Amino acid sequence: MSLTITSASVNFDENLHTLITASRLAQSKWAAQSVPQRLLLFRKLRALLAKNSLQLADSTACLRRRPVAESLTVEVLPLAEACRFLEREASRLLAPRRLRSWTRPLWLAGVATEIRREPLGVVLIIGPGNYPLLLPGVQVLQALAAGNAVLMKPAPGCTGPMRCLLEMLVTAGLDPALCTLLPESTEAAQAALAADIDKVLFTGSAATGETILTQLAARLLPATMELSGCDAVLVRADADLDLTVRALAFGLRLNAGETCMAPRRVFVHRSIATELEGRLAKIFPGWNDQTILTSAAAKKLRPLLEEALATGAHLVTGSIHRDGSIRAPLILAGVSPLLRVLREDVFASVLSLVTIADDNEAVARANDCPYALGASIFTRDEAAGHRLATQLNVGVVSLNDVIVPTGDARVPFGGRKRSGFGVTRGGEGLLELTVPKVVTISRSKFRPALDAPQPGDEWLFISYLRLTHGLGWKSRSQALFQLLRRLVARGKSINKK
Numbered sequence: 001m002s003l004t005i006t007s008a009s010v011n012f013d014e015n016l017h018t019l020i021t022a023s024r025l026a027q028s029k030w031a032a033q034s035v036p037q038r039l040l041l042f043r044k045l046r047a048l049l050a051k052n053s054l055q056l057a058d059s060t061a062c063l064r065r066r067p068v069a070e071s072l073t074v075e076v077l078p079l080a081e082a083c084r085f086l087e088r089e090a091s092r093l094l095a096p097r098r099l100r101s102w103t104r105p106l107w108l109a110g111v112a113t114e115i116r117r118e119p120l121g122v123v124l125i126i127g128p129g130n131y132p133l134l135l136p137g138v139q140v141l142q143a144l145a146a147g148n149a150v151l152m153k154p155a156p157g158c159t160g161p162m163r164c165l166l167e168m169l170v171t172a173g174l175d176p177a178l179c180t181l182l183p184e185s186t187e188a189a190q191a192a193l194a195a196d197i198d199k200v201l202f203t204g205s206a207a208t209g210e211t212i213l214t215q216l217a218a219r220l221l222p223a224t225m226e227l228s229g230c231d232a233v234l235v236r237a238d239a240d241l242d243l244t245v246r247a248l249a250f251g252l253r254l255n256a257g258e259t260c261m262a263p264r265r266v267f268v269h270r271s272i273a274t275e276l277e278g279r280l281a282k283i284f285p286g287w288n289d290q291t292i293l294t295s296a297a298a299k300k301l302r303p304l305l306e307e308a309l310a311t312g313a314h315l316v317t318g319s320i321h322r323d324g325s326i327r328a329p330l331i332l333a334g335v336s337p338l339l340r341v342l343r344e345d346v347f348a349s350v351l352s353l354v355t356i357a358d359d360n361e362a363v364a365r366a367n368d369c370p371y372a373l374g375a376s377i378f379t380r381d382e383a384a385g386h387r388l389a390t391q392l393n394v395g396v397v398s399l400n401d402v403i404v405p406t407g408d409a410r411v412p413f414g415g416r417k418r419s420g421f422g423v424t425r426g427g428e429g430l431l432e433l434t435v436p437k438v439v440t441i442s443r444s445k446f447r448p449a450l451d452a453p454q455p456g457d458e459w460l461f462i463s464y465l466r467l468t469h470g471l472g473w474k475s476r477s478q479a480l481f482q483l484l485r486r487l488v489a490r491g492k493s494i495n496k497k
Helices: 012-032 035-051 053-064 068-094 134-145 159-171 186-193 206-217 241-257 273-283 295-310 359-367 382-391 426-431 457-469 473-496
Strands: 111-119 122-126 149-153 179-181 199-203 223-226 231-235 263-269 314-320 326-333 350-356 374-378 396-399 434-442
Touching: 012 111, 012 122, 012 149, 012 186, 035 053, 035 068, 035 134, 035 159, 053 068, 053 159, 068 134, 068 241, 068 426, 122 134, 122 186, 134 149, 134 159, 134 199, 134 426, 149 186, 159 179, 186 206, 199 206, 206 223, 231 241, 231 359, 241 263, 241 273, 241 326, 241 350, 241 374, 263 273, 263 359, 273 314, 273 326, 273 350, 295 314, 295 326, 350 359, 359 382, 374 382, 382 396, 457 473
Parallel strands: 122 149, 122 199, 149 179, 199 223, 231 263, 231 374, 263 350, 326 350, 374 396
Antiparallel strands: 111 434, 314 326
């Protein structure tokens, strides 16, 4: 079947209100189904993803001018795995959880407590342009699995992949009212942000994230922000340089460098810095591997490169031309640790090599950045690498790899600082698309808290505190004796009244 996309017209706000009203009605019925019932749809969807994988991959490859094989491996396959993750884990993650009776406080004897996860309602997803199927697609699937309805606003030019996915969802049995495809325009996004929604998931630049949060703040609407990156790579003296070079080259080439967690800053030990530079130079020897950056990327990058070159850095690969154009991949070596190119969210194939003396300096330099999405460490000493990972202030750290491990559907993904907050994907991402509700049942007839306060009650509470939180068996035994004595006295006082 074919999905209808609401057009951005003079009456768009009115149309959107009607759509959201229909979404809420459909969502109330969807949420009333059990999680296993909802998940039956996802098995059908996964089969459709496999059957139509070439069509899906082609829809994104054409947009990005990337090989179909790349789109299959970095978008379609991880999306199918995300679907299977939900089939396997969503029922367990979303199931009501009863708190264990033996861990409850004594003063709550007879109280049973259950924590439930309930859907938010209507979730607005604003997708990016660099991975127009995978990133918003996983968010759509998780929102639906959690019992929500979705408004999906694709990035400019990226409606095609999302239309394909939503048509497959409807074919698998989803009520079309549960997932509305909005126009690509900025006006549509602004109208949706002002509409009756319950949460926003945004993937994009930090600057746009700021604008969206400003609009949401007045209404106290929650959001998950997956924003820009400027990821660091720590190369220790004992690193496998063959592996390191292959991984860095992969990060530069993948999606033409337009990946939020692509390597941008390489902090390499001084004993191997020259060798690493030489090996990287051999990876991109000619024009065949180079592409001309978009005018927007070149405009942002050019002053950063000029500053770096003026302070002693030099180009290993890539070129800058008088007409303002830039050919990438660009690899800069001899970069000073204080330069702006190490602190900006440049969305292009750019790599800066910084020589460092030891692990402590590497960690300090890596953390000295306003963006904190991901990082990688290359070392033959796994224990040392793990220690470094615990010191890096980022959302995800990969040892002896870049980017690829984050494609695991089980793994939550999110950044810190200007790279955003909240997570998508994995179990944690699924739970972010719900709200907790606590339900308690009081069964005991002993309800002293409901009685009027009595003289000396403060000593009853003091005895209880000393019994349950004091140190030493002697003092706790004394507290127990005092507590029992005061309870008996309190009971007699109440009976006399």
